[in-house]
Amino acid sequence: xxxxxxxxxxxxxxxxxxxxxxxxxxxxxxxxxxxxxxxxxxxxxxxxxxxxxxxxxxxxxxxxxxxxxxxxxxxxxxxxxxxxxxxxxxxxxxxxxxxxxxxxxxxxxxxxxxxxxxxxxxxxxxxx
Numbered sequence: 001x002x003x004x005x006x007x008x009x010x011x012x013x014x015x016x017x018x019x020x021x022x023x024x025x026x027x028x029x030x031x032x033x034x035x036x037x038x039x040x041x042x043x044x045x046x047x048x049x050x051x052x053x054x055x056x057x058x059x060x061x062x063x064x065x066x067x068x069x070x071x072x073x074x075x076x077x078x079x080x081x082x083x084x085x086x087x088x089x090x091x092x093x094x095x096x097x098x099x100x101x102x103x104x105x106x107x108x109x110x111x112x113x114x115x116x117x118x119x120x121x122x123x124x125x126x127x128x
Contacts, residue, residue: 010061011052018048018057029056 006014022028022044029051040046051057 006061014052014057014059015045015048018051019044022047030054 028047
């Protein structure tokens, strides 16, 4: 049987969970005589450590495997290209709309600021 090494976090989690079980009167998985129990002062954490070190706990740790980065990078590049294409299309549409507004303004012969000045001066002469 292969000896599995746990990280310090995994050890702490396993020992804590097992100590809680022991403190709630779960049966011990290692045989300890009365002298050994008195020596460790019936401490459930020490008993859980002994059980873990003697490899009698039926516990496995499921660790996630790292994901492949290549596939993720390709996806991100594709997404970036799509975003750039969308931005270009939006710019083209905005340019078209601005051009249409300018053309419609010329057709409607909108008043320019110079025309307004001429109208005001003509209105003042009429009043005088």
